[in-house]
């Protein structure tokens with residue numbers, strides 16, 4: 001499985017550590033930046049990740065910024081992306097089980113790195129439930 005990952009400066013440290021974690025677990029990882037701790041603008045990194053998800057160049061994505069909201073708002077402008085914010089393992093599982101999120105968004109300034117890894121693990125190992133949840137997802141696009 002190939003996972004795309006991006007962050008702004010606020011999510012950089014967790015992103016770097018998550019890349020090592022994912023590679024260690026055997027995932028292929030594509031890094032869409034940022035790779036600098038200089039202050040930057042999250043859409044500059046969210047859009048390239050979103051395009052890669054839409055084109056099928058990656059199977060799923062992970063995005064990190066301070067609150068997670070800037071990344072989620074940007075990513076969800078893309079028709080082929082369902083980005084879901086998680087700050088705990090139950091929500092990380094449900095965002096896949098109920099919403100089939102193809103991008104997991106993490107609020108790096110509000111969770112520990114340990115929790116970030118737990119959220120990633122929960123999201124990656126949960127299956128979409130389908131059924132009524134598919135019907136609801138089908139009603140999202142405007």
Ligand code: RB5
Nearest residue numbers: 010065066067068069070
């Ligand atoms: C950066 O200071 C911060 O605004 C950004 O990481 C994010 O929280 C925006 O939604």
